[in-house]
Amino acid sequence: MTEKKRTIIQAASELFASDGYTATSTNKIAKKAGVSEGLVFRHFATKEGLLEVILKEGEQRVKSFYSDIVFESDPKNVLKKTINLPFQLSEEDIEFMKLQVKLAWELNKKEVVNLEPLRLKLGVAFKKLGFQNPELETDTLFYLIDGINAAILQGSLKDADSLKSFLINKYLDNTE
Amino acid sequence: MTEKKRTIIQAASELFASDGYTATSTNKIAKKAGVSEGLVFRHFATKEGLLEVILKEGEQRVKSFYSDIVFESDPKNVLKKTINLPFQLSEEDIEFMKLQVKLAWELNKKEVVNLEPLRLKLGVAFKKLGFQNPELETDTLFYLIDGINAAILQGSLKDADSLKSFLINKYLDNTE
Amino acid sequence: MTEKKRTIIQAASELFASDGYTATSTNKIAKKAGVSEGLVFRHFATKEGLLEVILKEGEQRVKSFYSDIVFESDPKNVLKKTINLPFQLSEEDIEFMKLQVKLAWELNKKEVVNLEPLRLKLGVAFKKLGFQNPELETDTLFYLIDGINAAILQGSLKDADSLKSFLINKYLDNTE
Amino acid sequence: MTEKKRTIIQAASELFASDGYTATSTNKIAKKAGVSEGLVFRHFATKEGLLEVILKEGEQRVKSFYSDIVFESDPKNVLKKTINLPFQLSEEDIEFMKLQVKLAWELNKKEVVNLEPLRLKLGVAFKKLGFQNPELETDTLFYLIDGINAAILQGSLKDADSLKSFLINKYLDNTE
């Protein structure tokens, strides 16, 4: 991959994240990347082709967020790491996630990544820890984290640390 | 408001909900509404003007979803009604909410409606019911309901009833 | 049909005739017609749509060239009128035919108009006049006229009158 | 001339013949030839340069079609060979001629090759054979052959053999 190709992907990602896919013109992308507009099409054939490359790369990155949990064996740590998920995002991660979620809404895609493995893992963890209804606990935790995530991405979450401790306590304290 | 004006609003709402604001052309709106493109501008001046009317009307409607809770005095009912919120949405409500959330993401708006009154109400309820950390409980419930909402809007929530019962149990059982 | 729509058709016809379909840009057409480029697409949807309208109108006009012969009953007159065909073209007709032939070659179309009725008519005429092989005489006359036509369109035919008399003599003299 | 240069000429000829000069992009040519687009310009400087090479080579080849007749001394054979001209074209010849005619129409060129020598030859032959108006006979035969040629190139000539015999009879029978 040439340097300019990378620059285009970077510029497009930033613009898609801030303005959305449709509202971002290839002209704007090229200008931001400092290349000719033609080059965008030389490398990605269409604007949609560029989008797909970004989406594909994103999928990989999102997966890596979760992979640590899937290989965890201690059920308590599974819960802890899952709860930690939204709180440990770096500034750059947040920008990246914003892009993913924004595109998902714009393009009517449900989920960027198949979360079933993580779901199973959580189910097992809840069971091992003696929760009465592991499946519904899993769902609940998922939706909760999704909601927290959304708040973080929109910048409307304050006092993240308190919330994190609160949740870890809620889910783990009584089991220790 | 003339009949045609209503038709335009309706057509635009549906298109914005399915394709997004930017990706929907005034031409498509006019065709779907069965009116001339000129009429759209006669009534709303600009495409953005039309959007604002839709957004304003939406705000009213979203408020009505919550108003019932704000006037509830029994703390248990406050919790129960709050949890019920996402599960009682009709098909049409869902379509409407989808539009709201989709536009919020596309236009980088955090919240369509100021939820502070509801937040306060929930805080009081949690306190009355003896929860140790009412503020964080409120936040948590909010994020959870947000996450469930998102799942419902994206059509990825199955077995809603079990989840609802599970949550009502979780939040109310030990207090009864 | 609005006045501007006609102007566009006229401008496009002239440009297609001189430069060809592909080499003529919609921008050039609009400029020559003195209208905005957008209007071309408002009226004809695509450049190809504009072409089709021109082709369709052309078909009508070409038919009218031949219709006089089809309704002729005297076999000698049928021959005479057929031979006359290429020689009676006005300056404007020639421009028009040039467009038809040019587009036919560019677009790989064999014949703009179905000439079978004329073919039949000529066959009957040759038979009535005692020619030994009416079908092949018909074909031959057709190809000859086609060749003459091409020469006229390319401006390479000189002394048209002599050729016309010569041909009429050749085909009619010995039968009188 | 390197092998790749030949391939480019071949690919371009085929594409020009099927799609026309303007509608054929240098990108398509390079892809069909299996070479880089840059090489096209290394060898021919411009797209037009490539066209000229093809046209020049074509001229040579077209001349060769006629040269046999010009060196014929027997007037009957001159006529016979002239009539035979369009009927003896091989599949490949037809493809080649199609290119020539198509380009001639697209580029507004009248004749690819100077046919005056052939014209003179035919005039002499007609005179020797006692035709009353050799010049006009020559013109007529030329236009006829042109028309037949066009039909062959467009694939609309059927029963070529009958037509050929018919014409040879028409022009030579009464002289033997």
Add this chain to the structure above:
DNA sequence: GATGAATGAGAGTTCATTCAT
């Protein structure tokens, strides 16, 4: 000789918007 990255101009087309009727 040959490639492939890169460009700027221009292609066809869609857009939100205006205006006369």
Add this chain to the structure above:
DNA sequence: TATGAATGAACTCTCATTCAT
């Protein structure tokens, strides 16, 4: 109120061509 013709700017994409390697 409502239409439909008309526009100019912007859109995605293709073009012939250049140049470093």
